[in-house]
Amino acid sequence: MKHFLQKNAIILVSGLLIAFMAMEACRPQDPDPVTGDLEQIPYNPQSYTIPKPSFFPEIPIPADNPNTVDGVQLGRRLFYDPILSADSTMSCSSCHLPEGSFTDNKKVSTGIDGIAGKRNSMSLLNIAYVTDGFFWDGRAPTLEAQALAPVEDPIELHNDWGTVVAKLKAHPTYPSLFRKAFGIKDRSEITKELAAKAIAQFERILISSGTSKFDRFVEGDVDAFDDEEIDGKLMFFDEGAQYNLPDAQCFHCHGGVTLTGGKFFNNGLDSVGNLNEFKDLGRFLVTGLEFDKGKFRATTVRNIALTAPYMHDGRFETLEEVIEQYHDNGFGVANEGAFLNQIGFPVGNGTYTGLTEYQKKALVKFLHTLTDTTFIKNPDIQNPF
């Protein structure tokens, strides 16, 4: 018996050893680093001025990662390159497609192993303006930190950065692109941090064109809107009192010219007995604050007509459903946003009338005026391959 166990142990260990050697053989090896192998390639960083509408705020750019022409080009390439995934089938763009305003228009996204994630792909439009954390729960403090995460997420690209960096170092093109973007002297200096910086530089150029119907109307083209769209706008921004229109309270969470609030709310999606019953605890997983349970980041509503389905779990197919959900005023859960039950005209004692069917329709029609087809067709942000 003892002999039998010893024999099997030897076979098992040998098998594992062979398997390990086979895996290592398949893993791309770092090329022999040759000091200064990229130095003959010119490094002339040129600042990249991100095009933006004149009425948009200045784009926050971190001091340690200024946008350069070559940095953006490298980031764009990495963003669209399936080299980032373990089986080379998916890239960032698999879940963030230009035609969906950089979403995938799926309820929740599915990774390389066919496993569905638990959250909807967020639009990256105007993502550069977000300051309170990225992802639905804000867990990544910077765009650079965000760009690192999906590569190693087991239900997304399911890779490891060691493998990715090795592939990039061995690639016929990438080392020179990293040289041009960051001035590295040889390919051994390629790191995941530089890759993430490049991707972040590209994502920062995903800025509205300023040519949507809404933008044209706000900038003085009064004929851009019909009456219904004007009514929708007035209600969205709580500007309609003098026209006898109620407050829809939308802009409190989707405010400013970018309509990117960036803050976190429980927007009344679920009826729970207590805060622990939320299926997805959202922001709480980051802050540990009890009242952050079930809260998620308010997204931009620019291009909202292109980003269905809606909410963090993609539960709503249409904008009409979204408006109806808000109109229902939530469920009285303790941490629901204060504005949820202030929709309509005040009628005393903290109660409100809600909206008429016409008013809901006008709101939806207004949301369609935020569609920016110039942005999604911008050649500078398309797949370079």
Added chain:
Amino acid sequence: MKNLSVFVAIFSLVSLLGCQDAEDLPSTDFTINFKATYGGETLEKNKDYIFGSYPIFFEGCRLYLSDIRLVNAEREVIISEIEYLDFTPENAASATPAILFKNVPEGDYTSVSIGYGVKPQLNAKRPSNFPAGSPLSIEIDYWAGWKSYIFSVLDGKADPDNNGTKNLSFSYHCGSDAVYKIFEFNVPIKVKAGQFTTADIAFDMKEFLTNDDGSLYDMVANPATSNDATNVVVAQALTAHWGRATTITQ
């Protein structure tokens, strides 16, 4: 001619002394510790407090201040043109921002002047006019409908029925030039390197929600600053409370 020379000499001397620029005085770094409180206790997001006879909690508490001045008989020193204070940040239950002001002229000041909100010269602009990182580049606290920054935000919920459910949402967003108000506080503040380099300013939300006659603001009747004409009325009424709600100590 001689008298004229003496006059010119004296006039020049007096002018020189009178025009002594605050920049010529010795100066030091000076920190003000800002805090929001409720009944004197540091305000925390989503923590229950008692408002009169019923429970209340706060979700948002933010405030713009303009032209913070130190004043005495000789001079007025503006130590800050604009500040933005977020006492309920996204990543914590509360915040007590400590703001360092550089090169504050040393002296014995007798009062502090504060503008509550964004002063009209700055309020005429909008976030896109300011560089990223400026307090005035923050979009979420600008309302295009008013063409104004939202000077102060106080959001939360209350349970006026005492039935265990906070079903009254309140949201006091005060803004527009008509609401901007300056208060001067007669508080001695010393500024001297190595000795007097800090002061504390606290804003009490219970006082903010208390009328001058000591009665509590009628939150049930006016749970929000709405977009009609009453907006300015509600916002002005509340902004008038900042003077009483502010405590400055050193």
